[in-house]
Amino acid sequence: MMLKKIFVFWSLFKKTALSWVDNDPFGKSAIISYYTLFSLPSLLMIVASIAGYFFGVDAVRGKIVAKIGGLIGEGVSKAIEGMIASASVNDGSTLTVVIGVSMLLFGATGVFVRLKMAMNDIWEVESKKTALVQTIVDRLVSFGMVLVLGFLFLVSLVLSIVLNAISEYLKGFAPTVATVAAEVFSFLLAFIVITGLFAALFRLLPDIRIRWKTTFLGAALTTVLFLIGEYLLGYYFTKSDPTSVYGGASSVVLILLWVYYTCIIMFFGAEFTYQYANYIEEKVEPNENGLPKKRNASEIAS
Numbered sequence: 001m002m003l004k005k006i007f008v009f010w011s012l013f014k015k016t017a018l019s020w021v022d023n024d025p026f027g028k029s030a031i032i033s034y035y036t037l038f039s040l041p042s043l044l045m046i047v048a049s050i051a052g053y054f055f056g057v058d059a060v061r062g063k064i065v066a067k068i069g070g071l072i073g074e075g076v077s078k079a080i081e082g083m084i085a086s087a088s089v090n091d092g093s094t095l096t097v098v099i100g101v102s103m104l105l106f107g108a109t110g111v112f113v114r115l116k117m118a119m120n121d122i123w124e125v126e127s128k129k130t131a132l133v134q135t136i137v138d139r140l141v142s143f144g145m146v147l148v149l150g151f152l153f154l155v156s157l158v159l160s161i162v163l164n165a166i167s168e169y170l171k172g173f174a175p176t177v178a179t180v181a182a183e184v185f186s187f188l189l190a191f192i193v194i195t196g197l198f199a200a201l202f203r204l205l206p207d208i209r210i211r212w213k214t215t216f217l218g219a220a221l222t223t224v225l226f227l228i229g230e231y232l233l234g235y236y237f238t239k240s241d242p243t244s245v246y247g248g249a250s251s252v253v254l255i256l257l258w259v260y261y262t263c264i265i266m267f268f269g270a271e272f273t274y275q276y277a278n279y280i281e282e283k284v285e286p287n288e289n290g291l292p293k294k295r296n297a298s299e300i301a302s
Contacts, residue, residue: 012275019122020271028118029263032111036259037252039111078251112205119206122270125290127207195223198266202273207290214277222269229261 044064052060065078120126167182198219203212277284286292 008279012272012279015275016268016272019275020268023121023267023271025264025267028121028267029260032114032118032263033256033259035111035114037255039109040255043111115201116205116207118267119202119270120290120293122267122274123206123208123284124293125207125286126293128289128291191223191227194226195219198222198226198269201266202270207287208284209287210273210277210284211282214280214282215273217276218269218273221272222266225265225268226262229265233258233261 048060048064052058116127167178195216196219199212199215202215202218203210
């Protein structure tokens, strides 16, 4: 039984790899990295504001910056902290505030619009051609993803506070056990939150109807690959200086590299979800905003 499951997984993995390469993940990841560079300040500002409503914007901003600094370096975290501060809407006239908030929302949702287009390619669907209406729908869905990010970050903060409180309590009785338990629970918390984020992306962004159960399997595999890559890239960034030749632009290059890697892994996970849905013969159809993608002659021949 176990051997059969391993064989099925390996078969799905091979099909995923072939389909993944055919869908040009490297080119799409480069495009989304470029969009992310401009969307990142607005996106992080809105996420910090959502979670900051409960914990304070400055505290949440500090958490975000510290996490990024631990992943890809102190210099990048300082650059991103400056981006978030610059994206803040300052006090002013009502018109100024409205325009500022609108620009924040437009910038923050841009990257999700590009992600949606890439996800639709994987699922072989396309958005209905109702230009203005579809654009508004895409932006609303993308803003929904921003809210999901804020909610997941809020949950992560709450659970982190709880885990820290329990860890501090246990240190009075068994310091070693408390340290190990804190590390284990911290990893599990990261795994659950990241898996939830990937599942939401796979479920909500493309114009399809698919069960949450199906997306969670692909999201779990994506999270495993992401965490492995996170460790390897973090080790590489701390032990070497891959951007030394870029001088003052090194922070920007590191952000692009990190987003590029994340997108490549995410597209692989989405492809695996697609292959798994086909394997279990789940009926995945376009939703009310999508249509089956029209295939050209060369695609049909291949």
